Amino acid sequence: MEALLQERAQPPDExxxxxxxxxxxxxxxxEIVTLHRRTVYSVARRLLREHEDADEAAQVAFVKAxxxxxxxxxxAQLRTWLTRIVLNVSKSMLSARGAEHALPDESDxxxxxxxxxxxxxxxxxxxxxxxxxxxxxxxRQQEVVMxxxxxxxxxxxxxxxLELSAGAVKAHLHQAVSNLKRDLTEGRRMxxx
Numbered sequence: 001m002e003a004l005l006q007e008r009a010q011p012p013d014e015x016x017x018x019x020x021x022x023x024x025x026x027x028x029x030x031e032i033v034t035l036h037r038r039t040v041y042s043v044a045r046r047l048l049r050e051h052e053d054a055d056e057a058a059q060v061a062f063v064k065a066x067x068x069x070x071x072x073x074x075x076a077q078l079r080t081w082l083t084r085i086v087l088n089v090s091k092s093m094l095s096a097r098g099a100e101h102a103l104p105d106e107s108d109x110x111x112x113x114x115x116x117x118x119x120x121x122x123x124x125x126x127x128x129x130x131x132x133x134x135x136x137x138x139x140r141q142q143e144v145v146m147x148x149x150x151x152x153x154x155x156x157x158x159x160x161x162l163e164l165s166a167g168a169v170k171a172h173l174h175q176a177v178s179n180l181k182r183d184l185t186e187g188r189r190m191x192x193x
Contacts, residue, residue: 061086
């Protein structure tokens with residue numbers, strides 16, 4: 001838990017680490033893997049759903065990062081650069097198997113603090129509805145939702161990863177929220193009819 005909180009905290013100044021990494025320092029690379037493996041795995045897991053696939057995507061992403069280390073310019077954070085790599089690897093894996101984005105995967109774990117079975121069932125149903133609705137969004141909106149909402153990245157970080165302006169990210173998120181509200185509202189209306 002402590003490692004996760006440390007990773008979620010403001011990233012340390014990675015300038016020296018990035019310089020050593022670009023120069024081929026394996027110890028620097030190992031440190032980068034340690035610092036960012038949870039984020040990289042989490043992005044892959046949200047897209048690919050299966051642990052084995054996400055683990056493979058994370059490994060491929062780190063191999064690609066090592067191979068492309070000389071091209072890391074340092075104008076983006078390492079986390080942002082790695083997220084872009086794992087996002088591309090995950091999308092390639094989905095394309096190769098002819099699958100659509102599979103986010104988000106909140107698993108169907110019920111909240112252990114909730115003891116009311118009716119409430120627990122409603123929450124699981126809502127997660128299913130939300131997963132279905134997000135899966136129906138255009139790909140770019142799905143990516144923005146995954147990175148901004150589920151990965152808790154800033155607008156600028158999402159913009160860097162997706163190579164968009166921050167304004168475009170905000171517009172995609174706004175449109176995604178509007179589409180989700182409409183879809184979920186229509187779904188509930190149809191359920192009652």
